[in-house]
Amino acid sequence: MRNIIKLSSILTLVTAIAALALAGVNTITKPLIEEQMRLAVHNALLEVLPEASGGVCVDVGEKKGELFEAYSSPDTTGLAGFAFKAYGKGYSSTIETMVGLDLNGNIKGIKILFQQETPGLGSKIEEIKYGKSKPWFQEQFKNKNAERVAVDKDDGEIKSITGATISSRAVTNSIRNGFKKIKPRLEKIIKGEQK
Amino acid sequence: MNFSELLIIALAAIFVQNFIFSRFLGLCPYLGVSKQLDSAIGMGASVIFVMSLASVVTWLVYNFLLIPAQSNLFYKIFNLDVEKIPDLRFLRTIAFILVIATLVQFVEMVVQKTSPSLYRSLGIYLPLITTNCAILGVSVLNIDSEYNFIESLVQGFTAGIGFTLALVLMAGIRIRLDMAEVPKPLKGLPIAFITAGLMAIAFLGFSGLSLE
Amino acid sequence: MTLSGELLKGIYKENPVLRLALGLCPTLAVSNSVINGIGMGTAFTFVLLGSNIIVSLIKKGVPDKIRIPVYIVIIASFVTIADLFMAGFAPKLHKALGIFVPLIVVNCIILGRAEAFASKNSLGRSILDAIGMGIGFTLTLVFIGFFREFLGDGKVLGTPVMGSSFEPVLLFILPPGAFLSLGFLMGFLNWIDSKKVRK
Numbered sequence: 034m035r036n037i038i039k040l041s042s043i044l045t046l047v048t049a050i051a052a053l054a055l056a057g058v059n060t061i062t063k064p065l066i067e068e069q070m071r072l073a074v075h076n077a078l079l080e081v082l083p084e085a086s087g088g089v090c091v092d093v094g095e096k097k098g099e100l101f102e103a104y105s106s107p108d109t110t111g112l113a114g115f116a117f118k119a120y121g122k123g124y125s126s127t128i129e130t131m132v133g134l135d136l137n138g139n140i141k142g143i144k145i146l147f148q149q150e151t152p153g154l155g156s157k158i159e160e161i162k163y164g165k166s167k168p169w170f171q172e173q174f175k176n177k178n179a180e181r182v183a184v185d186k187d188d189g190e191i192k193s194i195t196g197a198t199i200s201s202r203a204v205t206n207s208i209r210n211g212f213k214k215i216k217p218r219l220e221k222i223i224k225g226e227q228k
Numbered sequence: 229m230n231f232s233e234l235l236i237i238a239l240a241a242i243f244v245q246n247f248i249f250s251r252f253l254g255l256c257p258y259l260g261v262s263k264q265l266d267s268a269i270g271m272g273a274s275v276i277f278v279m280s281l282a283s284v285v286t287w288l289v290y291n292f293l294l295i296p297a298q299s300n301l302f303y304k305i306f307n308l309d310v311e312k313i314p315d316l317r318f319l320r321t322i323a324f325i326l327v328i329a330t331l332v333q334f335v336e337m338v339v340q341k342t343s344p345s346l347y348r349s350l351g352i353y354l355p356l357i358t359t360n361c362a363i364l365g366v367s368v369l370n371i372d373s374e375y376n377f378i379e380s381l382v383q384g385f386t387a388g389i390g391f392t393l394a395l396v397l398m399a400g401i402r403i404r405l406d407m408a409e410v411p412k413p414l415k416g417l418p419i420a421f422i423t424a425g426l427m428a429i430a431f432l433g434f435s436g437l438s439l440e
Numbered sequence: 441m442t443l444s445g446e447l448l449k450g451i452y453k454e455n456p457v458l459r460l461a462l463g464l465c466p467t468l469a470v471s472n473s474v475i476n477g478i479g480m481g482t483a484f485t486f487v488l489l490g491s492n493i494i495v496s497l498i499k500k501g502v503p504d505k506i507r508i509p510v511y512i513v514i515i516a517s518f519v520t521i522a523d524l525f526m527a528g529f530a531p532k533l534h535k536a537l538g539i540f541v542p543l544i545v546v547n548c549i550i551l552g553r554a555e556a557f558a559s560k561n562s563l564g565r566s567i568l569d570a571i572g573m574g575i576g577f578t579l580t581l582v583f584i585g586f587f588r589e590f591l592g593d594g595k596v597l598g599t600p601v602m603g604s605s606f607e608p609v610l611l612f613i614l615p616p617g618a619f620l621s622l623g624f625l626m627g628f629l630n631w632i633d634s635k636k637v638r639k
Contacts, residue, residue: 040506047510048326051517052319058521059318065528073531124435125245147535153593153610250615252469256548259461318524321542322516329512361465361546368539413631414623417461421623428616 073146074118074131078103081133081142084113100215102222103133114141115222117215121207123148124155124199132208134179136223138216143174143208148200155200170194170201179212234382237375241386243434247362248394249427254362258395259420261353268399272392274353276385279366282331283384286324286367287377294320324367329358362391397427446565450572456549457580457622458629463549466540467581468618474597477585479533481578483522483541488550489570490518495558496566511554512545519545549573584621588612 078101079085085103092101099118105111115134120127126149133141145168150156158170173191174182183189184205186198193201247253254275261271291299296313303313336354340347357363366387370380401423410419441449456462466484470476494514502510523541526534534541544550553573558566589595592613594602602608611617 040503043503044506044509044513047513048322051322051513055318055322055517055520058524062524062528066524066531069528069531149536149538151614153608153613252465252615252618253543255464255468256462259464318520321520321523321545322513324542325512325516325545326509329509359546359548359551361543364546365539365543368542372539411627413634414627415630418623418627418630421619421626425616425619425623428619429611432614432616 074101077131077144077146078116078133080144081131082114082116100218112136115215115219117211118146119204119207119211121203123150123203124197125150128158128200128203128207130204130207132174132179132211134212134219138179138212138219140174140177140179140182140208143171143204145171145204150197150200154194155197157194157197158200158204170204174208179208180216182209234379237379237382238386241383242390242393243431246390246394246431246434247365247387248391248424249431251365253365254360254391257353257356257360258391258398258424259417260356262395262398262402262420265396265399265403267353268395269392270349271353271356272388272395274357275360275362275391276388278328278332278335278354278357279363279388279391280381280385281335282328282363282367283370283380284377285327285331287370287375287380289323289327290320290371294323320368320371324364328363328367332358362387394427398424401427443565443568446568447572450569450574450576451579452576454573455576455580456552456573457577458626460549460552462552463547463577464622465543466547467577467584468615468622470537470540471581471584471588471618471621472592472613473589473595474582474585475533476536477581477583478578479526479530480537480540481574481581483526483537484544484547484550484577485571485574486522487515487518487544488553488574489567490521491515491550491554492558492566492570493563495554496561496563499559507559508551508555511551511559515550515554516545549577584618584625587621588617592617 082103084105091104092099101116103113103116105113114136117132117134119130119132121130122128126147128148128150129146131144131146133143135141145159148156148158150158159168160170161168170192177190181189182191182205184191184193184198184202186193187202189205191201191205193205241247245251248255248258257271257275261267291297292301294300294316296311296315296317297303300313332354336347339354366384370383373379373383375383398420402420405419405423414422450456454460457464457467463484466480470480491511491514495511498510519542522544523534526537526541553569557569561569586596589597590601591609592611594600594606594608609617612621
């Protein structure tokens with residue numbers, strides 16, 4: 034019996050030391066990780082809303098990272114557009130997309146933040162054709178109405194990738210559904226802006 | 229709760245994203261225990277059982293102890309602000325592996341006490357399961373996919389079935405492979421890998437399944 | 441064994457993946473590109489080095505009965521450290537490796553080296569062993585990763601090198617390609633060995 038107590042106290046001690054050490058590491062890396070996440074969002078925002086490059090982006094969503102306002106100057110005047118994050122279940126991963134919108138709710142640009150679709154098929158949502166500078170699949174979304182985007186197989190205007198309808202549809206539908214979710218809030222903000 | 233969503237999780241775990249052929253989890257026991265059919269079945273049964281149990285227990289640990297949310301026990305007991313609950317998510321790996329190791333020990337003891345005959349057939353596989361990455365893998369996947377309790381249980385159980393399916397199929401093939409004339413350098417593990425590759429191609433066919 | 445032998449054995453003669461057939465899951469899962477292989481190999485080497493050092497230092501103080509749980513706690517701690525730092529400094533790679541970062545904890549190579557080597561040998565030798573095994577593991581991943589990325593996607597380190605007319609053999613970058621590549625690589629090594637013996 035005494036042996037069991039001794040053994041378990043040694044094990045508890047080892048675990049406690051490990052947990053303490055990890056807590057220390059966690060306090061160092063936590064701000065780093067948060068900064069990385071913020072940077073990733075920020076860079077994507079600039080890419081889909083170039084107007085905001087001299088200004089600021091403000092997180093105005095009900096949940097963190099749900100909806101952003103982009104201003105063309107640093108003192109939050111001159112609202113230039115909005116951006117939101119869309120999540121769609123693709124073939125082998127959840128595809129994360131940043132969507133930039135102008136004041137009328139038309140898409141200004143999209144940027145895939147994360148995907149792990151099949152290389153050579155689904156991953157073509159990020160393919161850049163030879164001699165071009167931007168991925169052709171994502172370029173298609175420019176100036177489309179976010180509420181009505183759909184892939185060609187669903188009678189929409191977005192040309193889906195051959196052999197990778199699931200991935201193409203995941204991106205497109207996630208944008209449409211994501212927009213529907215933020216629409217009420219967006220309308221409220223735009224109305225407030227006009228007053 | 230939507231039944232069709234559970235069915236999708238189940239079909240994905242067994243066929244489309246089979247733990248062996250698509251996710252590459254649990255390969256060590258897959259190649260180690262697939263030499264004979266009855267040991268493959270014994271291992272498979274143990275894995276199904278431990279995987280379901282581990283999915284449930286790690287889900288509870290994560291949601292009641294580690295994440296800073298209203299489900300957290302600290303919140304319930306001390307009536308803390310959600311903001312003030314310690315965020316212990318960084319302890320996930322260490323907590324999960326300890327829970328799984330303890331669980332396996334515990335199951336081994338219970339089986340030994342209650343059913344010696346079951347222990348004789350499964351007992352030798354249980355210690356191997358702690359380091360089976362499929363068990364920790366399914367626990368982490370449940371959390372990463374933000375599954376709820378029932379979904380986690382379904383994924384754990386069906387992933388175990390998918391593993392067993394792959395294991396039993398492989399055992400059936402390897403028994404025949406022993407008698408086949410395999411080029412000498414490929415004998416043993418290399419041909420087992422090549423066989424697994426060909427089976428994985430067959431399983432790729434399931435990816436055409438439209439799960440909607 | 442000589443000290444340099446201790447270092448070099450992990451690379452070819454006792455290569456953990458190709459010879460001992462350990463750590464197969466990450467080898468197959470993240471060897472679809474060279475960069476993933478390097479990232480995984482680095483994290484793995486860090487964890488193995490850390491756990492080998494600690495295990496070698498405390499080997500006398502740990503009672504036999506709880507040896508394995510103590511080792512697992514040590515390994516899991518180093519895995520978490522690697523996980524957190526990776527998320528902080530290389531978020532893209534961290535996301536690409538996904539669950540295989542926390543799963544380093546159940547990589548049989550690490551527990552195997554702690555149990556079979558570091559718990560019986562001096563600190564210096566344990567360090568050499570860890571570095572050698574780490575390099576052996578990383579090289580294997582990078583080698584298979586290069587092969588699969590080149591054939592399956594026409595790229596080297598993410599840059600297309602085959603021109604637009606090249607039709608990649610998609611199979612190699614899909615899961616079956618991982619099994620086939622490793623199988624043939626192991627067979628190839630066996631064949632080299634059998635040649636050596638004949639001489």
